[in-house]
Amino acid sequence: MLDLGGERTVPEEALRRMARAIVHRGPDEEGFFIRPGVGLASRRLSIVGLADGQQPMKNEAGNVHVVFNGELFDHIEKRRELTQRGHVLRTHCDTEILPHLWEDYQEGLFEKLRGQFAVALWDDSKRQLILGRDRFGIAPLFWTRQGDWLLFASEIKALLASGMVPARPDRKGIDQIFTFAALPGPTTCFEGVRMLPPAHYLRIQPGGQSTGPTLDERAYWKMDFPDQGQEVDGDAKDLVDSFEKHLLHAVGMRLRADVPVGSYLSGGVDSSMILALACHLHGKN
Structure with a gap:
């Protein structure tokens, strides 16, 4: 969760309730990052880097922190590239490449990722939160704004567990479920709760004394099909x-x-x- 208005103390018990609500997604470990105005929680299912892949993960300077759900399939190659460019990686886990890719590419990091993922990245020097989702939306990611608090999670039940998000129906989302047997998004069945679309990231900048917060959603990829006559052909x-x-x-x-x-x-x-x-x-x- 993020304080959109400043640096209020994060309600830590609410954050822990959110993590407990999705323990089934990550039964192996839990981890927390709490600073004035921001709190991250992780439930981990250990797949890569079993011994040293604890989250949240950070860079060398300790000013970029990441929680991550999913797998990055080419992390071995990316680790090699990062090391050659002078980065120091201390674990064997795919998550660790994310804060280092952010250092090099900022918001361009999502174009470099190959995998299925939902990621939340906090840049302490910019006081900026980035939420991102894989190209095809394999990993889920939901968010909601409640007054001056922004909350996000892999499942809506975690948002509700915070005690800060009322469970009210959204008729448009319910109609989509009965029409399509699926939710195309960004609408969900819960009023005020949005799904981050596939191949998108959300940049959130908390407000200051004279400015309000900014929430900027952008697409970083779209499926491209060849025009008629430009298809690959051959034997x-x-x-x-x-x-x-x-x-x-x-x-x-x-x-x-x-x-x-x-x-x-x-x-x-x-x-x-x-x-x-x-x-x-x-x-x-």
Whole structure:
């Protein structure tokens, strides 16, 4: 949560209730970062960097803090690039690359990420909060403004657990659920609670004595399709081989973990093909 009006003391018990409400998302560890006007909480499911990946994670200077849900599939390559540029990384966890990428690219960091993620980043020197979500919205992220407080979480139940967010229905969101059997967003079924759209980030700057807070939502990516006549064409076998190569690479990146990896198999073409590719890469264990 963030004080939009200044640097009031964060209600720590409310923050802890929010974290307890989503313990099922991260049963392994919890972590907190609390400063005047801002509080971050993390529930961790350990997948990468089991021994040293505790969150919140910070940079060398200790002025950028991050809580993160998801996986960054190319973190090994990104760690190598950051180290070559002089950054000092102290863990084996994918989360740690985020504060360092922020140092180098600021809001351009989201274009550099490959993975599924929801991230909250606090820059202490700018007194600025950044919320971001992956390109396809695999990881959820909800936020709400209640007076001069902004609250955000991976699930709406965590917002409600704060005791600061009233549970009132939003008829538009409920209509979308019954119409589409899904929520396209940013509307939700709860009045005043918004979903951050996929491939977007939200920049929040608290207000000062003479200025009010600013909330700026931006898209960092959109799906691009070729115009008619500009499609990639060629020999059918070459196209199939190229497509298979891309799929193998994508599946291989998602098999990186410090714990056993499983697969959901529904019996359809998609999941069957992904499992077959995983077996091709890792054997049939």
